[in-house]
Amino acid sequence: xxxxxxxxxxxxxxxxxxxxCGAACAAGGxxxxxxxxxxxxxxxxxxxLFVWGQAAVPRAGLPQRPLDVRTLRDAGxxxxxxxxxxxxxxxxxxxxxELWLWPGAEGSVRDGAPxxxxxxxxxxxxxxxxxxxxxxxxxxxxxxxxxxxxxEWCEAIDAPTGARIAPAAPPRALAGDASRRRVASxxxxxxxxxxxxxxxxxxxxxxNERGQLGLGDAPAGVAIxxxxxxxxxxLVEHPRLVGGALAGATVVSAAxxxxxxxxxxxxxxxxxxxxDRWLQLGLRDGGVPSIRRGPEMRAEPVEVSALGALRAAGxxxxxxxxxxxxxxxxxxxxxAHSLIALRDARSGATRLLxxxxxxxxQLGDGQFRxxxxxxxxxxxxxxxEWDEAARARVPITVRALAAGAEHSAALLSSGxxxxxxxxxxxxxxxxxxxxxxxxxxxCMLTGVPxxxxxxARNSCAAWTACAPx
Numbered sequence: 001x002x003x004x005x006x007x008x009x010x011x012x013x014x015x016x017x018x019x020x021c022g023a024a025c026a027a028g029g030x031x032x033x034x035x036x037x038x039x040x041x042x043x044x045x046x047x048x049l050f051v052w053g054q055a056a057v058p059r060a061g062l063p064q065r066p067l068d069v070r071t072l073r074d075a076g077x078x079x080x081x082x083x084x085x086x087x088x089x090x091x092x093x094x095x096x097x098e099l100w101l102w103p104g105a106e107g108s109v110r111d112g113a114p115x116x117x118x119x120x121x122x123x124x125x126x127x128x129x130x131x132x133x134x135x136x137x138x139x140x141x142x143x144x145x146x147x148x149x150x151x152e153w154c155e156a157i158d159a160p161t162g163a164r165i166a167p168a169a170p171p172r173a174l175a176g177d178a179s180r181r182r183v184a185s186x187x188x189x190x191x192x193x194x195x196x197x198x199x200x201x202x203x204x205x206x207x208n209e210r211g212q213l214g215l216g217d218a219p220a221g222v223a224i225x226x227x228x229x230x231x232x233x234x235l236v237e238h239p240r241l242v243g244g245a246l247a248g249a250t251v252v253s254a255a256x257x258x259x260x261x262x263x264x265x266x267x268x269x270x271x272x273x274x275x276d277r278w279l280q281l282g283l284r285d286g287g288v289p290s291i292r293r294g295p296e297m298r299a300e301p302v303e304v305s306a307l308g309a310l311r312a313a314g315x316x317x318x319x320x321x322x323x324x325x326x327x328x329x330x331x332x333x334x335x336a337h338s339l340i341a342l343r344d345a346r347s348g349a350t351r352l353l354x355x356x357x358x359x360x361x362q363l364g365d366g367q368f369r370x371x372x373x374x375x376x377x378x379x380x381x382x383x384x385e386w387d388e389a390a391r392a393r394v395p396i397t398v399r400a401l402a403a404g405a406e407h408s409a410a411l412l413s414s415g416x417x418x419x420x421x422x423x424x425x426x427x428x429x430x431x432x433x434x435x436x437x438x439x440x441x442x443c444m445l446t447g448v449p450x451x452x453x454x455x456a457r458n459s460c461a462a463w464t465a466c467a468p469x
Contacts, residue, residue, distance in 0.1 A: 052065065055085065078094040093128050100117065101165075117159055117162065126138050143173055174195070182199075193206050195239055214299070215240055249266075257275075272338070279356050280337050281302070328343075348394075348397065351380075355373060361438070362406055363408075366438045407428065418442070420436045430442075
């Protein structure tokens, strides 16, 4: 493939190497001819995991570029499928369903740091998420297992790299409404968890002081002063079904910020709930002045009208005739901001929107300001590449989104990673400390197509793709 249009005048990396890697993995590393003789293909390159930001910077260290983490592979892990950051630990799951763990926050993934270790769970892990001090592991059997006080446990581990260790306390199988459903995936914020079930229902547990569980328990519209003076409500210990506007909807993915939540449905709608002090729910209009009026939290799911930004820009003027054309493909929730990717059902093109706190440029609109209603991030629109097989230009689309406390990232279908926002702790992986209010390509990963992406409060991780087993 060759690139037909570049980002900011520079060429994006091609994804051909990733496709070749996937084909080689699927074929078991060999390509066979029609007859008895075989032409052995070179083995696929090993998967690579890159981490940058606070997790890769030692104390008093200089700003860092993405760190190629070899310790996980050297310890015997299979291909990475997911990475999750806690307050003082990093967790990962691999293609064999193993759960891996590192301790520490600053510099935790650098060579010579303790770990990683395999955590003995007794079940294969299909996906995972992490709060500040807990890991929720979704197993291949559809169960959700909760490992608590992980940071404290990690600090006490004394075992060689790659050792198989037992949790300090047996994982708690989440009961409540989760015991009657198969869980498909999980999302986690600082202290709350959302579980997406195979039947399309959404479950929630954990902290709910800002209504981030969507259960209707927190008083909607409560003032900041009143909320601060009141005692925080007790934690929701067992998963409960999120109803309200989501009753009867089929949820396919969820995202958790520090204290707000997003849910995407199968028909391409977006629902938001929780803290809205910085306009992160995208439910208010009127710009920055709306911070001082309107509800400061939503305790139940409310649908977000993400099409308004595109109508205003003239990109979906035919939305009245084709209301199903533009759908929400994915979303990410940061400290106090939200990212939303829309997909055009006709062309497959995507548009990126953002709202909420933009003080550090994490909304990607080129300015350091707050945004009330979702607004398009124009620097990601209109990217294309040439598809040799189709003999046509095809759009470069947004494949995944991730958000930290004050920074944002996007993974493109080309395998490139875009980053923007705060950079004081090397969150952008540029080797400097100057932030960026518009999406820019992470040049250090050029030529290494990524297949997965995640963000923590002040860190990021990306890993190369490999065909699923």
